[in-house]
Each structure stands twice: as structure tokens, then as C-alpha cells.
Amino acid sequence: MIVAIDGPAGAGKSTVARRTAAALGLHLLDTGAMYRAVTLEVLQRGLDPASAEDCGRTAASLKLAFDDHGKIQIDGRPGEPEIRGEDVTRHVSAVSAHGSVRDVLVAVQRALAKSWGGLVTEGRDTTTVVFPHADLKLFLIASPLERARRRSSELGRPEDVETIRADIERRDWLDSTRALSPLTRAPDAVLLDTDGKTIEQVVDEILRLARGAQRS
């Protein structure tokens, strides 16, 4: 089965997707990590994040895979924690806006789904573009302040909530207004507001929906 989860930065997608995948015994596909990996390589090679050609060529040159814990491997090397760095986060929206990059990564994502036979995936366009026929589609949301609080505690920077909130809002805007595969809710995606809910409550709700989808 394919469970696809989209939503803005910090809505809780990665933790929820990881736990849902473990509970269902499915592979985990973190599509954001793939866009981050391409961004990291573009920056390390001294290329221009605004250049569709540079970014597309970089995406096509990389071998992206995932280890048993769902962590990305770039040409056989671990991509964590570098892909979560500030520089990558600042430029990832620009890199991921290029069709040349998206075409390459979407093809890899579909190929992984085929070889794995089933997965839980999360990102911005997994319910709308990559896997529009997923068995279960979810759209996770939370308020910008709640999302900034979660991100800042994840990063161990509680004093930076305001800066992180501004960055989250900037990325939301860029990711939702870009021409290609913008962040949008598919009409048939279940809307889950995670404000004030624990991770366990959200995962339980998704597992209930997944069991229903498996039966139908």
C-alpha cells in the first residue's frame, strides 16, 4: 500500500511518517531529503541554485538511495546531518522549484515505490503529482507558531523561535506559489490539523484510516 503525506514545513510530517511506516511495516520515503541532497551538492560544487541547468544536471548525476532507517545516502555516503544545515535550508526552495530537478527526483521516487512494493512517503507533492493514486492521502497542517516551536526544539535552539517562524513562513510562501507542483491539498486528501495533538494521537488516526483504506 502507498500512504502519502503532504503539508508545509514543520507540520510534523517526518516524525509521523516514520512512525506510521514502522507500524505498518512499510518503507519510508522522505522526498524533502532528496531535494535537500541535490541542494547540498549544488552548493558544495559551487554551482548556482537559481540555474535550472546546473541544478538539473546535478540531480541527474547523483545516486540517491535510502538506508534501512530511511536515511538518505548520496552516492553511497550518508547525507545526514549536512542536508539539514542552514545553508541548505535557505536554498532548497530555489533548487526544488526547477522542473529539471523535479523530473529527475519524481522518476526516482516512483522507481523506489515500484521496487519496494509499498511505502509511506512525505513531502509537498506526493499526494498530487508523485502518487495521485495512493491508497491513503493526508494533508497535515499546524499553525506557524506551533511549527516553529517544534522545529526550534528539534534543532535545540529554543531561543530562535521567531527567526525559525519567519523562515518557515518564507518557505511556505515559496513552496505554495511556485509554478511547478506547488504545495496544495489534493481534493481527496484527508486534512489533519496537528495543533494541540500529540504525535501518538496523529499516528493513531492515520493507522485507523490506513486500515480502512486497506479493507476497501
Ligand code: DC
Ligand atoms: O520537508 P523538508 O522541509 O525537508 O523539504 C525541504 C524542501 O524541499 C521544501 O522547502 C520544499 C522541497 N520539497 C519539494 O519541493 N517537494 C517535495 N515533495 C518535498 C520537498
